[in-house]
Amino acid sequence: MKNEKIIAPSILNADFANLSQQIRLVELGGADWIHCDIMDGKFVPNLTFGPVVVQAVKRTTKLPIDVHLMIENPDSLIENFIESGANRVTVHQEEVIHLNRTLTRIRELGAKAGVAINPSTPTSTLREIIEITDLILVMSVNPGFGAQKFIPGSIRKISELNEMREKFSADFLIEVDGGVGTGNIKQLSDAGCNAFVIGSSIFSKDNMTAATVELKNIIS
Numbered sequence: 001m002k003n004e005k006i007i008a009p010s011i012l013n014a015d016f017a018n019l020s021q022q023i024r025l026v027e028l029g030g031a032d033w034i035h036c037d038i039m040d041g042k043f044v045p046n047l048t049f050g051p052v053v054v055q056a057v058k059r060t061t062k063l064p065i066d067v068h069l070m071i072e073n074p075d076s077l078i079e080n081f082i083e084s085g086a087n088r089v090t091v092h093q094e095e096v097i098h099l100n101r102t103l104t105r106i107r108e109l110g111a112k113a114g115v116a117i118n119p120s121t122p123t124s125t126l127r128e129i130i131e132i133t134d135l136i137l138v139m140s141v142n143p144g145f146g147a148q149k150f151i152p153g154s155i156r157k158i159s160e161l162n163e164m165r166e167k168f169s170a171d172f173l174i175e176v177d178g179g180v181g182t183g184n185i186k187q188l189s190d191a192g193c194n195a196f197v198i199g200s201s202i203f204s205k206d207n208m209t210a211a212t213v214e215l216k217n218i219i220s
């Protein structure tokens with residue numbers, strides 16, 4: 001579990017006119033999960049897609065679908081996303097009042113539960129849920145858009161979570177999302193990160209398969 005190394009391409013930056021073909025290309029490169037960034041234009045200043053696109057991704061790939069809910073009131077849509085094919089559902093700590101209940105419900109509905117924290121949210125806010133979450137996602141950019149600059153302090157937060165995981169013998173995966181590429185993925189992996197959400201460092205490249213292979217090789 002804690003030694004797993006996972007490449008999770010985010011389709012946020014993919015060409016939606018050729019989505020199944022682009023998913024095939026990253027699969028060929030050894031992608032482990034497909035990351036779906038769900039945005040409602042309220043929790044973050046951007047609007048992306050909903051369950052219908054997750055259903056389309058489900059028809060396209062056998063890879064686990066990693067749904068990241070950057071939306072207000074995520075409890076209202078969790079069941080819909082899981083029925084649409086989400087294998088993992090991550091909600092934002094900043095947006096959920098009863099986080100213990102929400103994470104428990106995601107698991108009861110048959111998916112892996114995750115909680116994300118924005119760059120300004122300390123890891124210490126997660127102490128009471130580390131035993132009931134399957135994943136903690138560190139946002140290394142301010143959520144809402146791809147191709148942003150990596151926030152360096154995110155590496156320290158990954159290390160803090162790794163120490164917390166060791167200290168309390170927890171077994172959640174640590175994931176990072178935003179501005180990840182060949183220049184920082186090794187450092188993130190060495191700090192204890194397991195899953196790497198990558199958008200523009202894969203989908204903006206001419207050869208998406210080769211870009212995926214390169215990133216996978218660095219962390220393997």
Ligand code: DX5
Binds near residue numbers: 010013180
């Ligand atoms: C931000 C999004 C992006 C995306 C990754 O809300 O979550 O971080 O997944 O985009 P890149 O890899 O281009 O930063």
Ligand code: ZN
Binds near residue numbers: 068197
């Ligand atoms: Zn994301």
